[in-house]
Amino acid sequence: MFKKIGSELKKHVLTGISYMIPLVIAGAVIMAIARVGGSFFGITDIWDAKYADSANSFISLLHSLDGFGGLALGMMFPVIAAFIGYSIADKLALAPGLVGGLLARDIGAGFLGALAAGLIAGYTCLLIKKYVKLPKAAASIVPVFLVPVFGTLITVLIINYVVGIPFADLNTALENWLNGMSGSNQILMAAIIGAMVGFDLGGPVNKAAVTTAMALLTSGIYAPNTAAQVAIIIPPLGLGLATLIAKRKYNAEMREAGKSSLIMGLVGISEGAIPFAVESPLKVIPATVLGSAVGGALAVGLGAINQAPISGFYGWFTVENWPVYILAIAVGTLIVAGMSVALRKASAGEEMAGSSYDDEIDEAEWEA
Structure with a gap:
């Protein structure tokens, strides 16, 4: 009930x-x-x-x-x-x-x-x-x-x-x-918002953090929005990047999802990461939570201020202190990509394909 x-x-x-x-x-x-x-x-x-x-x-x-x-x-x-x-x-x-x-x-x-x-x-x-x-x-x-x-x-x-x-x-x-928040307290708040955004990738926890952050814009409070907008795009960018740097750990379907994820991340849609979270939640969600938390905390801690609810690349250069804002996105993205690659084994299909290919090379060399 x-x-x-x-x-x-x-x-x-x-x-x-x-x-x-x-x-x-x-x-x-x-x-x-x-x-x-x-x-x-x-x-x-x-x-x-x-x-x-x-x-x-x-x-x-x-x-x-x-x-x-x-x-x-x-x-x-x-x-x-x-x-x-x-x-x-x-x-x-x-x-x-x-x-x-x-x-x-x-x-x-x-x-x-x-x-x-x-x-x-x-x-x-x-x-x-x-x-x-x-x-x-x-x-x-x-x-x-x-x-x-x-x-x-x-x-x-x-x-x-x-x-x-x-x-x-x-x-x-x-x-x-x-x-009244400043220093480490504000950074902790930004990390919590980032972690919430990265947790369920467009679900209720994500929406609660993002919507509350946007609502605070009407009161001239920008730090929560800054953290949230950074955190929105880190998971899809990180997981898309992971499929590029570790192709053999992802089958063809997930590599295609990775391309879509990169595009969706660049335009500010966190749902691009959902296929990866559904396929392997225990390996993906810790990475997206940590990467988003670090990215949000870095952006706020280094003094970036995003006054608009825009996470896509077309809004990055309107952010106050945009170079550190982009740096925070890059760091968070690398954390998600690195953790995802480290925690993931090569897909069974790719291992078999690789073995078959290696055997064909060995046989060709022997016949030669």
């Missing part, structure tokens, strides 16, 4: 996340473009209102772009809440979810508050639809009036007076704790 409930909750939350991520990426990238553009003019606070009426029209445009990006990024909480609700109760829960998510954002309840808003909206609408029965002549008002009105009312009341305050306090405490 509890396993089924947990599986359903995970499905609903992941649905919300899948709809939220494009908004986060769009908003953060637009903001990154504005801030990188501002840096060419020696401006480090392009978001400041004083640049809105700048004599330089390009600087004014960059200020506006930063605002547009912030607008998109600010939609992440209502959108995730709306689509968690949608996953539970279909379109009936969209309005309550949107309003609940906006309220969670405005009272500072953050990502956890938005998740709660989506779940409350979804299950509230589902219960109203299931248990409120009206005469046939009036049944049509349930989906168009009762569900949106009472679904929204119940959601906002619970968020504002029950759930919101503790989540807002928790969110503030988390932000203060992360902002």
Whole structure:
């Protein structure tokens, strides 16, 4: 029973996340473009209102772009809440979810508050639809009036007076704790996030770390995102590299998977490593966890700052201190590749092929 409930909750939350991520990426990238553009003019606070009426029209445009990006990024909480609700109760829960998510954002309840808003909206609408029965002549008002009105009312009341305050306090405490981190503590945090990202390669642990890191961008906290974006691409790059440097340890199918893994890694998709993890989890997962942890810790420890949720190669050069960022990726990739090769035996098919080939050479030499 509890396993089924947990599986359903995970499905609903992941649905919300899948709809939220494009908004986060769009908003953060637009903001990154504005801030990188501002840096060419020696401006480090392009978001400041004083640049809105700048004599330089390009600087004014960059200020506006930063605002547009912030607008998109600010939609992440209502959108995730709306689509968690949608996953539970279909379109009936969209309005309550949107309003609940906006309220969670405005009272500072953050990502956890938005998740709660989506779940409350979804299950509230589902219960109203299931248990409120009206005469046939009036049944049509349930989906168009009762569900949106009472679904929204119940959601906002619970968020504002029950759930919101503790989540807002928790969110503030988390932000203060992360902002107060420095030195070895921040490096340890980055290593933990990296390890989580490298653990299940796109699964719930990975998604929890990445989504939380992205949510913290709205509060101007960049170290978790830096660690997460480095860690996302290390497993597919490392495992793809392993198939190139130790071809005889991988059969033809896995070598083809390695080529795909390299490409997916370069564009920022950690799922490229999944075929290897499925084939040999006890040998692959320790390597991806360690490589991702080291890469994330190195990037943060050496002062790289990634302000956008972009892990692909096209975003590397927008990172502050990008040479050490790329170095961290390279080190993590080499750790994954090295451990994978060291822990793996040559595949049976390749050993047989190699023996047959050697025998043919020996026979040819003898006949000669």
